[in-house]
Amino acid sequence: MARNEDRQLYHYTCQLDPPSDDLFPCVKVVQLTSLRPTADLFCSLLRDALKAELLRGQMKSVKGFVKTCYSEMLVASGNEEDDRDGSVAKAESMAGNSSDSMYLGGLGLKFKFPGDARKLREASKTKLWTTYLKAHGRNLSLVRYPQCTRLVQVGLPNRLRGEMWETLSGSIYLRFSNPGEYERLLEENKGRTSTSTEEIEKDLHRSLPEYPAYQSEDGIGALRRVLQAYSFKNPDTGYCQAMNILAAAILIYMSEEQAFWLLDVICDRLLPGYYSPSMHGTLLDQRVFESLVHRCLPIIYEHFMAVDVQLSVASLPWFLSLFINSMPMVFAFRIIDCFFCLASQIASLYDAKSHIQTIAILKINGEKLLQIQDDGGFIHLMRDYFSSLGASAHPESSDPRARAITRFQELLLVSFREFAIITDETIQAERRKFRGEVIHSIESFSKRSAVRNLKTLERFTKEQAGSIYDALFKAICIEPPPATVLPPPSLLTTKENSEERPETRVGLKTFKVFLSEIATWARVEKIVSNGFQQRAEREVAEHEFIDRLFFFWDTNYRGALSFQDLVSGLDGVMFNDLMENIEWFFNLHDKNKDGFLTKDEVLTLSESLLFIFRYEVGDAYLGAVSRFMSNAFEYGDALLPRPEGADPNSEATTPIESNQPYINLATFRMVVLADEILESFFETDFSSTFKLEPVPMMDLPPSHTGLLGSLWTTITSDDNRKILNRFTDEVGKSIGKHQVLYRPAIGKITALEEPKARESLLTPTMRRSTSKASLKSAEDILVPSSFSAPANLNLSEPTSSIPSAEYSPMPTMFEAARANAAALMERTPFAIDDAKDDDEDTEEDTEGEEDDVMDEVDAFLEAHDSGLSAAEQELAQDLIHAEPVK
């Protein structure tokens, strides 16, 4: 049994043969149609996933788990007979008697499902689904064929709906692998109150109040528990209005625990950032939506611009509550069916779904929309349209079949037929495009108030603090902070000021992204060329130095940084002069703050310097660090306090442990100032690696058309680009054309000259007294033998092939040295990483001529570019031929 992610993968790359029998662990034959590397990758992924699954020992719990699934009951009962309406009722009564089945269900079981079961053709839908589930697996082991999507389009039967939502969205896997978590969350936080619980309380009676369950404690209690459990699990998101409506809606179809996990998936994965305190996801999607309307329906868009109607006036609530409040519930639920089905099928976090349908809604109402003069008119038109979704779309038509098509069916048809071009990728690309804009224009409000709420601006101006906020916000968009662990309840209940929201704090991961926006050395900027193409890439750098900085700035030991922490932290480094910088650097590495660095800390500090210098051209910086180390150990030993009466010339001083206090700030300063390069680094260069402007795009050299130039521009999908990049890189490596140029963090030295170390400050006697042992030990710990002569390094030495890999101590130095050597030869402003000898096998490709390569690339792209549009067209076809509602 494969996990959900894997299933998505093979949906994309392979075919599955249906199982021959319907016993639970059914046989699945996997047939791959892809290039070998892809196939290998797939197989190993599958193998690993299966192994991991077995290791987790959860297979045993499968049996008990599936008993909670209605689908099992359906399949079991469906075997018996074929009478049309009777089968389900019979099955239910059967299940009721048997103590064995304990399948879950929602409030609808007791309070009725919305809509008329006959009109919804419940019985025939159930029958179709029973057949499908029997043939292709169900709940945990459901395999999705295009037919599945089609069935979802036709509508899910009420009784099965909750479970199918779970299965389609993937939340069933969370429920499966976290048994008891929901109850535990509620139990552990019993009686706790917070801003979220207060806000939840206010809205409990304001969630689908017309549905009978929410007029009784049954519904209210369930809703309270689900919303509270979510807010306990994700205190950063907590509770946002609209979640109550969502939760109330899904609780009609599923149990509390199921609803809890589904809500979790919706808020965190399907609609990330929609309900967060900054609501950045919502704002971003509004921009994306507007731009899609501009592209797909330019006339309507122009009209709206002309009469100054804001689309988001109407669409913001649609997106936030998934249409539940906007259209009759039966229709909203069918939209949600599609939402879950497509959102996860595209194997991405985002949904194209509500965009498509919203645009279809506008398209259908096109003519009327052009008459609209203001926001009010727009909202009224939409309200009228939604309330008439059940009416015939073509009431005047002479063809009874056409008359029978409801407006809702028309809506789905139009969504799929006309807007199949809007793929998830389109939306992703749009999102990327607008991300920056949204970040800067997030109504500039939250920014201003965040800046205003700072306890101190330190030495920054408001604008500069604003830039820091921008960088932080961008980082949060890219790397949303994970839910933090709740502080103990006692801390939370003592709240004098109920208005106070918990501050947004970011963890280490987000911090790295943040820092990469500010400091040049915290990012990796490179130009990759592989013989086919050249491209600029930016990554977030990883190094212990950055981790250290994070904890250094975390002055309250909370494991997370607030905006204020970042402002104060940056203040501590950005305005420093030479002496202050030296001190700052010293303190950063003085872990126990005793005013001394240990030998280990001296080494770590050197590591940090090497990290910052890693892409500098020439070996000047490398030399500086090497001199720094030898000087530090030399002076350190010389200035060590000696036991009373010891012979100052004796070499036999007791060697000091690597973790004992070793050099103090004064010594450190002296060592630094002994070197021109380091002095200028601490004087100006280091401060200037911090920049508060947005990071500029890397400019590519003009001649980058390369072999794949035209092909490149025609690939629209980002994922495909990534695949192409990876692929051409592989080929490039195998034909020795792969090359990576890095942008240096300081970039001051572009020519190669050897700056001289200043004269030693030590008198000859002192020098003599320096313990050789210290130096020796330093070399043993850190310095590879080749360090002193980087230019002699052999380029073809096997090294890690991925230059952006983590900079663990050895490779950092090693790579810096290699980069140096390469720079010596190439004399480009970028250091070079030549990944010539790659150990990955690309046998078929190595002997390949360029033509062959091209063919392969074509085939590869073809295999990957067959998006979903075909399936969607088919689906639209199917809908046209679907039997009309009676």
Next chain:
Amino acid sequence: MSDPSGSAADKSVQVKLVLLGEAAVGKSSIVLRFVSNEFQANKEPTIGAAFLTQKCRLEDRVLRYEIWDTAGQERFHSLAPMYYRNAQAAVVVYDITKGSSLEKAKTWVKELQRQANPNIVIALVGNKVDLVQPSASSSSPATTPEPEDEADDATATPGEPSAGGEPESLRQVPREEAEAYAQEAGLLFFETSAKTGEGIVEIFTEIAKKIPIEQILASSRGGAGRAGAAGGRAGAGRTEGGVSLEENGSKGKDACNC
């Protein structure tokens, strides 16, 4: 009087009004009462913002309120500037049975005074007075719309709660305290009940009296630019004559929400 919006724009003065205040204080209920003279218990929270319009007749012209009813929850706060930008009037609502809601109202007032249109007319409204009046709290069934004349009565007798018979147990914000603050900050002040209709129409008539209509007309003649949000689109209309509001409460009947 339900003109299609196109032609109405020629005759009426458009006033953009925004409602702000903590969640669940009754903003949407106030608008619903004003626009359709209805009340719904357990109204769903506003997501984002809602938009409604309502006309008020002045002596010789019609005032057309474009009402933006915003969401109250703190995290929707960042969307609010979109709605109060270019607003000529703001109704900041708090719940008299909830002390913290007045604090929130004060922060809204501060923000408006700092960031909104400098001539904005602000009204501070303490809602849910029915909860502290023994007669009203139990009588009318919540979901039934009030008869129109009752709303008119409320207009005739401004929401002056009889200090004697009030069960003060539920009240957390004394009228005097809020009124003093309103005076100090230069705000109109009302205590209302969206449930009974008490004081609701008054808010809008008093605002109408205080709005510098001549200025609006003058600026809209100068060409209403598309200044960001959907505001500043006041249609050109007749300008001569003083501004005084029709005193008999016929607004309820004129109500049309197009």
